[in-house]
Amino acid sequence: MSSKIYEVLQWASSFFREHGKEETAAEWLLRHHLQMTRAQLFASLRDPMDEASKQTFISDVKKHALEHIPIQYLIGYEQFYGRTFIVNEHVLIPRPETEELVSHVLARTTEKALSVVDVGTGSGAIAITLSLERPTWHVYGIDIAASSLEVAARNANQLGACVHWLEGDLLQPIIDRGIQVDVVVSNPPYIPASDVPALSPVVQKEPLRALVGGEDGLLFYRRLMEQLPHVVTSQALIAFEIGHGQGQAVQTMLQQTFPSAHVDVLFDINSKERIVIADLASE
Ligand SMILES: C[S@@+](CC[C@H](N)C(=O)[O-])C[C@H]1O[C@@H](n2cnc3c(N)ncnc32)[C@H](O)[C@@H]1O
Incomplete structure (x- = not known):
């Protein structure tokens, strides 16, 4: 049975917390994987997450929590002075x-x-x-x-x-x-x-x-x-x-x-x- 988006988000937040990482990074990473704004994510929390997206998201969560890869390197960009820079x-x-x-x-x-x-x-x-x-x-x-x-x-x-x-x-x-x-x-x-x-x-x-x-x-x-x-x-x-x-x-x-x-x-x-x-x- 597929997981709902909020379940995946809750799991990632707890995983980050248990590994000493910022919990809020889970939402940031998830929004990137689903290509959603914050409002879109909150409107979709009860929707099922497709299995392929879930697996790539879980892989990135582990890279950050266990291998300490910065979120910005995982998503590939950072904001600077109101603009988006590739990193x-x-x-x-x-x-x-x-x-x-x-x-x-x-x-x-x-x-x-x-x-x-x-x-x-x-x-x-x-x-x-x-x-x-x-x-x-x-x-x-x-x-x-x-x-x-x-x-x-x-x-x-x-x-x-x-x-x-x-x-x-x-x-x-x-x-x-x-x-x-x-x-x-x-x-x-x-x-x-x-x-x-x-x-x-x-x-x-x-x-x-x-x-x-x-x-x-x-x-x-x-x-x-x-x-x-x-x-x-x-x-x-x-x-x-x-x-x-x-x-x-x-x-x-x-x-x-x-x-x-x-x-x-x-x-x-x-x-x-x-x-x-x-x-x-x-x-
Ligand atoms: C602290 S980072 C700053 C990067 C960017 N300017 C910023 O503020 O986000 C320092 C940069 O200096 C570069 N660097 C280190 N040694 C250098 C050198 N001898 N000559 C020129 N650049 C150097 C590094 O490759 C790195 O990109």
Whole structure:
């Protein structure tokens, strides 16, 4: 006898709870499998679930609960700044905190045509959003991993954004091309290597190269300080996402690299220091 949708949903919610996962993920995953909105799902709860859909859903529930695969990798997308981005195991799942980084960059700039680079672009979430929000901007997205850039290019294509993708180490691709930029934005890997074992097993399924910023988490900021003076214009804005407790260190690095710049540490909606912005225009 076939199961009703609500029975399958109840089973998945309990299975997630028993395995220490968010129960609400069950509804999210089920809606994806049934291709239903929330309202449609609730109107269909007493309908039977066809056996094929049920089996693929159960398989995904087990992948999340037992193998810790993030739900976003199972369904293949995540929302960022109101748009849907393709994600897979080659890219970091874009986070709401990074939407705040984008908002701060937009709030401190205008429609004026600028050259902008997103360093460590991953799914392309930052570069694509900036390019769509500011169509006059010339946006570069750099990543060390060709597999990430492939996802970023698919996202740009799907969302109709024009971004120039470059493969390479931090800012090196634009240094090599002699390109100067007005805005540098980056959410680099910033987790200290020793913190990785304490991360949730679901987060540990994301690429390590997207998470770990050396022994103290600050490696990429340090390396960027050496490259930045070669690429920024005199009026540039530099905006970095940072991890917990890194505000002062990154602020000091930027202040030492650009002594007359105005450098701020900003907090996210959870009151955690999350962004450091240097405005070179005040130099
Ligand atoms: C924290 S993820 C950020 C991804 C995306 N920008 C976001 O905010 O969702 C860091 C990204 O930096 C890339 N990366 C790591 N080392 C790099 C390097 N040396 N040069 C360029 N990109 C690098 C990783 O592949 C990963 O995509």
